[in-house]
Amino acid sequence: MSTITRATTPGVEQLDAFVADYILAGATEAARKCRRLGVIGFxxxxxxxxxxxxxxxxxxxxxxxxxASFAAHAAVATGLQVDPxxxxxxxxxxxSYVRQAYPAQHALFMSQAADLGFCTKEIGRMWTHLSRIAVIAGTSPAALTPEQYTAARTTFFEHTVARHGGNVPHRSLSTPLFGLDAVxxxxxQAPAPDKRRRWLHTRAAQIDWKHISAGTPxxxxxxxxxxxxxxxxxRPxxxxxFDTTLRQFAGYLLTHHPGVTAAAHVDREHIEGYKTWLAQRPGYRGKPGLSKxxxxxxxxxxxxFFTRIIEWDYDDAPARVPVYATDRPRLDRPLPKFLDDAQAAAFMNAARDLPDPLDRLIVQVLARTGMRRGELLGLTIDAVVQIGTGYWLRTPVGKLHTDRYIPLHPHVKxxxxxxxxxxASWQSSDLLLLDRGRPIPATRVDKAVHKTAAAAGLxxxxxxxxxxxxATQAINRGMSLEAIAALLGHHDLSMTMVYARIGDRTVADQYFKVTQKIESLYAATQPASTPVTLPAEAAGPAMRAVHAEASKRLLGNGYCARPIELDCRYETICxxxxxxxxxxxxxPTIxxxxDDATAxxxxxxxxxxxxxxxRLEDTPA
Structure with missing residues (x-):
């Protein structure tokens, strides 16, 4: 358990000075008499x-x-470090004792915690725990340094857990401490808080490095x-x-192959056993088996891991990589799932009626900008930028290690x-999305979207x-693939081409427009030997554009992105x-x-x- 360095005990003179003030602070003569008896008994x-x-x-x-009341008041007033x-x-x-000793500090803490969105009951519990942490550290709440707070908080938490037989009382301890860390x-006065209560428990399947080092140093x-x-x-x-995977694999070896004490001892047998054990573990939300x-x-x-330690010439490395590329399951690559126009309209209508402003902001930004969830969580308070007369949203460096500017819808602005x-302007974090002073986790974004979908009946x-x-709505309404790629932050058009496969509305509209004309020809009475010829306008302008693009811009191993109005020196290369x-x-063909080039x-x-x-005129043969 953590320990707190004990300060020098207050002298007799300091205690005597406090006694006089303590007795005189009694509200009535009876109260002062009771306090005097408490001093004598102490x-x-x-x-x-x-x-x-x-x-x-x-x-x-x-x-x-x-x-007991006098002793506690005296310890608080003199800054005595009390036994945890x-x-x-x-x-x-x-x-109560710390509030009476430091009323101004109590008022400031209550105000600041309320600014972050905590209710009065939650703030009261946080103040109680902060008072105990300050007493353990032997100082006032306002004088706590980050190091003192961390050490005293850890000591307080460990003693509380030990008092309850190793079980953490979630409601009375973990919740107030979780909010107190943010305040x-x-x-x-404290390091940056975690998004989750990781200090409450460790998953059984993921042992720590302390146990691994003891078993297989x-x-x-x-x-x-x-x-x-x-x-x-x-990235961290x-x-x-990687850390989770390696700890999990080391834990498997400790349990099932205790004789394997080094990476050089790992062979194919151990990898196949780990793969089988891994596949049998419960998956997402308790579902049987891990996902592919x-x-x-x-x-x-x-x-x-094994490839690199061999390439880096580690002493503890196997002769060859025991994990093959075929050990990774072949993944399905289905088309992206999207909401059709009716579903999207219902979803956005439900988003406008969400009671929580944070939920509304999360859903509207995601739906109107096409941002990734991680990019949303990384937005800062200065992300909105005015360029000319319009407003743009600057995304943080995200999945592809790039940032970009996205046109900002006025409603989102x-x-x-x-x-x-x-x-609250006094907060230390510059992140845009904070929930009661703490960065929101990814699950908070999921819940906001799920809540909106449920309200929309989806x-x-x-x-x-x-x-x-x-992206699907944009391509169905004529937005170019280049513009969509810039909007979504894609590296190349190959990432964006998938939306061309699901842009079904444009294809469907053109298909049914043409098939109506074709069906009218089928209905006409003609001899079977007579070839059916459609007029040129039957294809429609959109389909003619598709044909022109396919015939002129489609290459043998890719696509030509040259605008049609620009010349190309290689067009007549032959x-x-x-x-x-x-x-x-x-x-005639030439x-x-x-004539086409001139036009x-x-x-x-x-x-x-x-x-x-x-040349043909000069040498017709």
Missing amino acids: RRAFGDLDGWNHAPGAARRQVRTEV AFVVTSCCRWG MFHRG VLASTMRRYLDQCALSL SSVAL PTLGMRMGHLRS DLIDDWLAHR GHVHPHQLRHTL ESCTMFFTTIEHR QAQR KGQTRRAEVYDALLQ
């Missing part, structure tokens, strides 16, 4: 604060109420060295995933302005579906070649090509065809 039983603080806890708890076990187990009202961070050393190197070039979130993406991720992490207007809707919906040969029989203003292309025509 001196008779303990002598001074040093004797009281070092007396057995049972002896301190058995004294009369007025004696006594602070946790005693019935002293530490929150103290913004006050500059060589393997632990190799894995930790590998993770340290990964931390220099990868990626390193955290999760299983593939774990095996991919292990393959990277109003929501962000309103959110910032109600934000089924399960994931935040990323809103991104797919925006005709410009010295090995090119033509005869008079091709003159003449038509020359389009492609002078370079026209000159090539002019030269070919002149």
Whole structure:
């Protein structure tokens, strides 16, 4: 357990000075008499604060109420570091004693916690715990440093857990401490708070490095060295995933193959056993079996681990990589799921009626910008930028290590302005989305979307579906793939082309427009031998554009992104070649090509065809 360095016990003179003030603070003569008796009883039983603080806890708890009250008041007023076990187990009202000693600090804390959105009942519990932490540290709440707060809080938490037999009382302890961490961070007296209560428990399948080092020190050393190197070039979130996989694999080896004490001892048998064990673990929300993406991720992490330690010439490395590429399951690649127009309209109508302003902001930003969930969580308070007369939203560096500007819908701009207007200006974090002073987790975004979908009468809707919906709506209404790629932050058009496959409205409209004309021809009475010829306008302008794009812009191994109005020096590359040969029989075709180039203003292309025509005139054979 953590310990707190004990300060010097207050002297007799300091205690005597406090006694006079303590007795005079009684509201009535009866109260002052009771306090005087408490002082007398305290001196008779303990002598001074040093004797009281070092007396057995049972002896301190058995004294009369007025004696215990004086001792607690004196400890708070003199800044005495009280034994953590006594602070946790005693019935002293530490929150009341600290409030009476520091009324201004209490008022400021109440005001700041309320600014962050906590209710009065929650703030009262947080103040009680903060008072106990301050008493353990031997100082006032306002004088706590981040180091003192962390040490005293850990000590208080551990003693409380021990008092309850190792079980954490969630409602009375974890919830107030969870909120207190956020308030103290913004006050500059605590480190940045975690998004979740990770200090409450550890998953049984993920043992810590302390146990791994005790059982397999060589393997632990190799894995930790590998993770340290990964931390220099990868994101913390990626390193955290690698860390989980390696701890999980090491825990499996400790349990099922205790003889494997180094990475060099791992062979194919151990990988196959781990893969089978992993596949049998419960999956998402208790479903039987892990999903293919999760299983593939774990095996991919292990393959990277063994490949790299071999390439990096680690002493503790196997002769060959025991994890094969085929160990990763082949994943399905279904089309992105999106909301059709009717569903999207119902969803957005439900979003406008959400009672929680944070839910409204989350859903509207996702739906109207097509941002990824991680990008939304990383938005800062200065993300809105005015360029010219319009407003743009600057996304943080996200999944593809790039940032971008997104045109901001006026309604979303109003929501962000309103959110910032109600934000406490003294907070230390510059993140836009904070819930009671704490960065919101990804699950908070999921819940907002699920809540909106339920209100709209839809089924399960994931935040990323809103991104797919925006892209599908855009391509169905004529937005170019280049513009969609810029909006979504894609590296290349290959990522955006998937939305061309699901842009079904444009295809369907053109299909039914053409099939109506075709059906009318089928209905006409004609001899079976007579060929059916459709007029040129039957294709429609959109389908003619598709045909032109497919025939001119589609290459053998990709696509040409050149705008149609621009010339291309390679368009007549064959005709410009010295090995090119033509005869008079091709003159009509060359003449038509020359006329087409002239009509389009492609002078370079026209000159090539002019030269070919002149060559035919000079040498018709």
